[in-house]
Structures are given as C-alpha cells and as structure tokens.
Amino acid sequence: MPPHTHADAHAVDTAARLRAAGLRVTDSRRAVVEALGERPHASAEELFAVVAQTVPGTSLQSVYNALGDFVDAGLARRIEPAGRPGLFELRVDDNHHHLICSSCGAVEDVDCVVGAAPCLTPSDAHGYAVQVAEVTFWGVCPACSADRAAAVPAAS
Amino acid sequence: MPPHTHADAHAVDTAARLRAAGLRVTDSRRAVVEALGERPHASAEELFAVVAQTVPGTSLQSVYNALGDFVDAGLARRIEPAGRPGLFELRVDDNHHHLICSSCGAVEDVDCVVGAAPCLTPSDAHGYAVQVAEVTFWGVCPACSADRAAAVPAAS
DNA sequence: GTACTGTTTTGAGTTACTCAAAACAACGGT
C-alpha cells in the first residue's frame, strides 16, 4: 500500500491548514474542521455531536476551544443570528451574507454583490469608522412555505 | 390648578399608547415606555435600573414581561447585536438600521435609504420568501477612535 | 363595588456559553 491512500487526502489538507494557521494538529481540531466542512453554519453543540462519533473522548469544551481558536486564527467565522446560538463557518475569505429561515432556522450563504467589506455604507456614519456591514436576510424557506400551505390551506 | 399640568402630558400619551396597543396601563409599563423613550437601544437590565428608581417595587421580570408584551404588540422592537444582550427601541414604524461601535457598544440609528422592508434583496434567494433585510454596520465611534489615538500615539 | 381577566411577583430552571486548574500531548531539538 502506498503511504497515503485516497482517504487521507482530506486529513492531510486539514492538518496543513491548521499548521498554517499556527495551531497544533490534534484529533479533535481535525474532526471539528472536517465536521464544519460538511455542515457549514453549525453550532458548537451540533459540531460536538458529530465530532463525538469519530473522536469519542472529545468534550464540548474542546469544541468551544477549537472554534474559538479557529476564529482567532482567521480560519473560521462566527455568526450570531438573533435568537439562536452562535453558528460557525469556514468561508472566511469573502464578504458574504446570510439568508435565514425565520421558521426552521435554515441558513444559506448569499454572495455579496460588492465583494469587499463594507459593501454598504450608512446614510449617516455619525463619525464612525465603519469596517463592516453585516447583512442578514430573514425569510421563509421553500420547505417551510410548503408546510404552511399544507397546514393552512386557502379557502376553496 | 388645571386638571392636567404640563408634567402629566407624557404620562397621558404613554397611557393612550399602551391602551391603543391593547395593553393595560400599569405603573411599571408606563415607566418602561418612558425609560425607553429616553434611552433608545437599552437592554432589559438597563431599563430595570432606570425604572427601579421611579417605581421601586418593580422586578426585573416585570421589565422583561413588559418588553416582551411591547414587542408582541408592535410597540417596541428588539435587536440583538452579536455578543450583546437584546436591546429595545420604540422606533418601529420605519425600516431603519443600526451602526454599532465594536469597541464600546454604542448604538446609532441609521435611516434606511429605501424605507420599506426588505430594502435589499439577496443575489440568490434560494427560493425563500424574504421579508426583511437586517443591516448592522460595525465600526469605531468617534470617542473610541480618540481614545485609541491617545493610547497608541503615532511614532513621531 | 364586584367580577373577570390580565399583570406582577417570586422563585426555580435553562441555554449557551466563559473561566481556571490540572492532566495530557504535539512538536522541535538532541
């Protein structure tokens, strides 16, 4: 067998990314990065549930530590939609926005038309040095729209 | 003395507003509305501190109740900037945005150029029925900029 | 004034974290 089988490819990338960010490579960190890759916009608890499958000893606190370190290192970004726990994503290199279902909480990325932050400027900056414009779109996702139509059918 | 002195004017308005919203008029609710009028973008705790001065018996829970009822009745709006407790405001009739100091947390209202919600639409709505676009500008306020300049003076 | 019903109080419970100390493990050097 060759030294690196195809299955290792991801793990190798992940390790390199962690090292490049100045972080030591540990099983739990690798697992958190990979879980985040598969589920963007996951909460710490959700990631912990995934990570606990592959790295049994991991604690929730470690997941919080890892996520905090990733954010500090610029490897991950944290968003905090109103009324929900913090969510994490690996997409950090562009200025994109979010579209959130106010019914089920599903989160979609929305490309920023402008690209660079701040993509908008306030009508009156009040003397502030504005760094970013955070845009969150709230709506109802297709699945929830369908559920509602089924639950409250239009009078015929 | 006339039946209503000048000092009552506010109280009368407030009572009418509460009644119009279908809420009973109580001392604590009146105090919360008035405190909110003086400090837009205050948290429940901050409002409690103010209200406790004028209506000594009031509990923090009552302030939460009142604010929740106001939001449900459309009398107040709740915003939840990342990393901060929920803040409340009485300005509900227009679609405006917020500019927040990432250093001290000061909040300013920013008029929406468009006016009606949603003032922006996502580049790709992913099939969602978008109701609102929430925009939060993050920057450094003049006071904090000045503090920084003083703390870290440019090399001369 | 009385009844009805909404409001407030009190107190417990929850979520989503943060903080800190001690045990442990990655990695560079030898």
Place this chain on the structure above:
DNA sequence: ACCGTTGTTTTGAGTAACTCAAAACAGTAC
C-alpha cells in the same frame, strides 16, 4: 527514539441573559 517545552484538553465550576410557572395582585368593564 526520547525529552522538554508549551500549547491543548479535560474537568468542573461559574455566569449572563434569559424563560417558565404558580400564586398574589390590580386594571377595567359592568
């Protein structure tokens, strides 16, 4: 291959910002 350093994880406690619920209380219509 081992060792030491220093970063990481674990364990456990602690906190902020709430929510929930039952009983006491108080507006409001009559």
